[in-house]
Amino acid sequence: MVEIDTSVASIARVYDAMLGGKDNYEVDREIRDRIVECAPEAMAAARDGRSFLLRVTRYLAGVVGIDQFLDCGSGLPTAENTHEIAQRVNPDAVVVYVDNDPLVLAHGRALLDADERSHFVAADLTRPAEVLADPVVRAKIDFSRPLALYQIGTLHHVSDEQDPAAIMRRYLDALPAGSYVALAHLFNPRDGSELAEVAARVEQVCTSSSLGSGWFRTGEQILRFVDGLEVLEPGLVPVADWWPTGPRATPLGLSQRAYVGVVGRKP
Numbered sequence: 001m002v003e004i005d006t007s008v009a010s011i012a013r014v015y016d017a018m019l020g021g022k023d024n025y026e027v028d029r030e031i032r033d034r035i036v037e038c039a040p041e042a043m044a045a046a047r048d049g050r051s052f053l054l055r056v057t058r059y060l061a062g063v064v065g066i067d068q069f070l071d072c073g074s075g076l077p078t079a080e081n082t083h084e085i086a087q088r089v090n091p092d093a094v095v096v097y098v099d100n101d102p103l104v105l106a107h108g109r110a111l112l113d114a115d116e117r118s119h120f121v122a123a124d125l126t127r128p129a130e131v132l133a134d135p136v137v138r139a140k141i142d143f144s145r146p147l148a149l150y151q152i153g154t155l156h157h158v159s160d161e162q163d164p165a166a167i168m169r170r171y172l173d174a175l176p177a178g179s180y181v182a183l184a185h186l187f188n189p190r191d192g193s194e195l196a197e198v199a200a201r202v203e204q205v206c207t208s209s210s211l212g213s214g215w216f217r218t219g220e221q222i223l224r225f226v227d228g229l230e231v232l233e234p235g236l237v238p239v240a241d242w243w244p245t246g247p248r249a250t251p252l253g254l255s256q257r258a259y260v261g262v263v264g265r266k267p
């Protein structure tokens, strides 16, 4: 039996609500609604994040030939998941998900029950030594060959006090050369622009509510999380602008520019 506290919001459930999923409670939907009040295109930005994950995975599995993925902060299976995308391109691709939300773990385990190439690890991604030493991670991922590490929509839930750059350094050090890192993060240019104002308002909603996290960082701060990697074209951009599948049919909304992504390769 999964113990779910429905009196406080959870990151995974609020995100599920942003994506229009069903695995969320009133407390999560209230926060989603307050976010959308400040940033009307926030739900589109959440969908952009999933599409970014899809395009990155298709690229890494299909073009680069990466066949092992360590996906930190997998989220609820609202949309197509990393293993489904990677294994469609390469049926032998191995995916290990890491998350610490009880509902995510329950869903993940049920989803992956019959799949011997996809695995779930219940761990705190802010403790890289524990994640990297986890027996499932060690058994399923071969750290002598290139892999892809995902931190998609995770590090903005890690406070400055927890030192996300130091956390990432531990992960990056463990990756063999030729590995890739995909990262998506909430963005505040802190330049007095309208985008900066919207970002600050949403941050206030996220951090002062029972969600308790959701820090928007500058491009410079976000790029520190991939320090030492070769950043792929087109660099750190709104997730919707990272190799879109075609010309944009409608202009990007303001709040869609507050969710940025980057992919780097370890030389």
Ligand SMILES: C[S@@+](CC[C@H](N)C(=O)[O-])C[C@H]1O[C@@H](n2cnc3c(N)ncnc32)[C@H](O)[C@@H]1O
Pocket: 011, 012, 015, 049, 050, 053, 072, 073, 074, 075, 076, 098, 099, 100, 101, 104, 123, 124, 125, 126, 151, 152, 153, 154, 157
């Ligand atoms: C915003 S969701 C992103 C989900 C997915 N990566 C995506 O982009 O669609 C963030 C996920 O990270 C997980 N998460 C947040 N902090 C975590 C931590 N310290 N350890 C493990 N998982 C964490 C949450 O439970 C949630 O499922």
